[in-house]
Amino acid sequence: MRLTVDGLDITLGATPVLHDVGLDVSPGQIVGLIGPNGSGKSTLLRAVYRSLRPAAGVVEVGGRDVWRLSSRAAARHTAAVLQDGAGAGGLTVAETVALGRTPHHGVLGRDGEGDRRAVAKAMESCGIAPLADRDLSSLSGGERQRVLLARALAQAPELLVLDELTNHLDIRARFELLGLIRKTGVTTLAVLHDLDLAARFCDRLVVLHHGRAVVTGPVLAALTPRLLHEVFGVRARAERHPDGVIRITYEADPLAP
Numbered sequence: 552m553r554l555t556v557d558g559l560d561i562t563l564g565a566t567p568v569l570h571d572v573g574l575d576v577s578p579g580q581i582v583g584l585i586g587p588n589g590s591g592k593s594t595l596l597r598a599v600y601r602s603l604r605p606a607a608g609v610v611e612v613g614g615r616d617v618w619r620l621s622s623r624a625a626a627r628h629t630a631a632v633l634q635d636g637a638g639a640g641g642l643t644v645a646e647t648v649a650l651g652r653t654p655h656h657g658v659l660g661r662d663g664e665g666d667r668r669a670v671a672k673a674m675e676s677c678g679i680a681p682l683a684d685r686d687l688s689s690l691s692g693g694e695r696q697r698v699l700l701a702r703a704l705a706q707a708p709e710l711l712v713l714d715e716l717t718n719h720l721d722i723r724a725r726f727e728l729l730g731l732i733r734k735t736g737v738t739t740l741a742v743l744h745d746l747d748l749a750a751r752f753c754d755r756l757v758v759l760h761h762g763r764a765v766v767t768g769p770v771l772a773a774l775t776p777r778l779l780h781e782v783f784g785v786r787a788r789a790e791r792h793p794d795g796v797i798r799i800t801y802e803a804d805p806l807a808p
């Protein structure tokens with residue numbers, strides 16, 4: 552399902568945070584949202600998953616303005632995994648993942664066989680089936696991230712919104728979970744701080760700087776040495792290696808003026 556954001560302006564308190572931001576994620580693509588701390592990435596995601604109403608601009612998923620849908624209707628197609636998302640207190644892992652099915656329930660709100668299958672499959676694919684009966688609060692940060700991703704996948708979304716999913720994950724888990732998301736084929740907008748991971752897994756990048764989308768495009772076109780210096784303040788270059796993978800190489804003194 553296509554995501555389109557156009558002309559987004561957001562002010563928080565008295566601080567203008569996003570200015571005329573637009574982006575487009577084609578069905579099945581993974582688009583990385585990158586930018587320095589405070590550039591407005593999480594704020595933009597909040598407008599997309601309908602937790603922050605923009606002062607101006609439109610967010611459309613599958614051609615429908617998300618702010619014209621009920622939150623329940625929007626939750627049937629969009630799932631979010633948020634930075635250090637705590638999840639509901641006092642629930643087991645299996646109960647937490649099952650919450651992902653809530654937007655699909657009828658008026659009786661009961662789990663059916665299809666719901667149970669979706670939950671089991673999501674737990675299996677995120678590697679958390681052995682943790683099913685553990686209390687969510689007893690998990691490590693990385694385990695909790697896997698649970699929150701499983702909850703999002705159980706939701707069977709057509710748009711996945713990820714805010715620093717890879718925080719707390721060990722290096723293998725980063726590759727595993729981003730690879731898993733690629734395999735699902737779900738349209739994804741992901742905030743990533745790790746530029747190497749962004750370069751490896753994203754079809755396109757949107758670079759935010761001081762609340763503006765300054766560059767949008769394929770990884771190599773976006774991550775020029777000039778952009779890396781002007782936006783991220785580092786001397787580095789992105790190159791496609793003979794194995795086909797794009798990697799970032801930092802200069803000996805990345806902070807050189």
Ligand SMILES: Nc1ncnc2c1ncn2[C@@H]1O[C@H](COP(=O)(O)OP(=O)(O)OP(=O)(O)O)[C@@H](O)[C@H]1O
Nearest residue numbers: 563564565566568587588589590591592593594595
């Ligand atoms: N309630 C608020 N009132 C005023 N300013 C706010 C408020 N919430 C966030 N901001 C500011 O908005 C800016 C963008 O914040 P946001 O969390 O979207 O950035 P980010 O790019 O996700 O940052 P990070 O990479 O550090 O997570 C920051 O400068 C932040 O201080």
